[in-house]
Amino acid sequence: MAKKKEELEEKVLDVDASMQGTITFKDPVNLRINGSFEGKLDTRGNLTIGENAKIRANIHGDRIVVAGKVTGDIIATQGLSLVPPAIVEGNVTAPRLSIAEGAILEGQVAMLGVKEGDALDVHLTLKDVAHYLEVEARVVEEWAREKKIPAQQENGEWVFKKSSVDRWIQQERV
Numbered sequence: 001m002a003k004k005k006e007e008l009e010e011k012v013l014d015v016d017a018s019m020q021g022t023i024t025f026k027d028p029v030n031l032r033i034n035g036s037f038e039g040k041l042d043t044r045g046n047l048t049i050g051e052n053a054k055i056r057a058n059i060h061g062d063r064i065v066v067a068g069k070v071t072g073d074i075i076a077t078q079g080l081s082l083v084p085p086a087i088v089e090g091n092v093t094a095p096r097l098s099i100a101e102g103a104i105l106e107g108q109v110a111m112l113g114v115k116e117g118d119a120l121d122v123h124l125t126l127k128d129v130a131h132y133l134e135v136e137a138r139v140v141e142e143w144a145r146e147k148k149i150p151a152q153q154e155n156g157e158w159v160f161k162k163s164s165v166d167r168w169i170q171q172e173r174v
Helices: 002-010 126-133 137-145 162-170
Strands: 012-015 018-024 029-033 036-042 045-049 054-066 069-071 074-082 087-089 097-099 104-106 123-125 152-154 157-161
Touching (some): 018 126, 123 126, 123 162, 126 162, 137 157, 157 162
Parallel strands (some): 012 029, 018 036, 029 045, 045 054, 054 069, 054 074, 087 104
Antiparallel strands (some): 152 157
């Protein structure tokens, strides 16, 4: 267990730049964003949005601390803290929420039922999973058809729950 904690502490990424796109981490990291970002953030471990950061993205992560401005929905699987001068414009889902005096939240809050397998779980498309697993989409589609990866079809399209895919990765069924 101590080794896992050391590994997490070693994987620190401090971003102080303007970026756009999708950032996805499969392994836990300590990510701090101080610049601007637009797109989609999918992290594991600790995510800190610095007080000078301007984020326009939907965010999914484990433990999230926001001190900057976020426009978009936030799903934190373990906890979310808003510290001044944080401004969050979007809906928040977290089992634990801390809002310090001076921080602003404009949106709806859901604190019940945030657990793996819940309807609040992040849903991924075939393309998202292919990108996430760094394989071709046709390979993921074949795995889904053969029931090698947890998936279901909705309106003729494959849909994947991120928590199920993460569990599948941990079980090393590839």
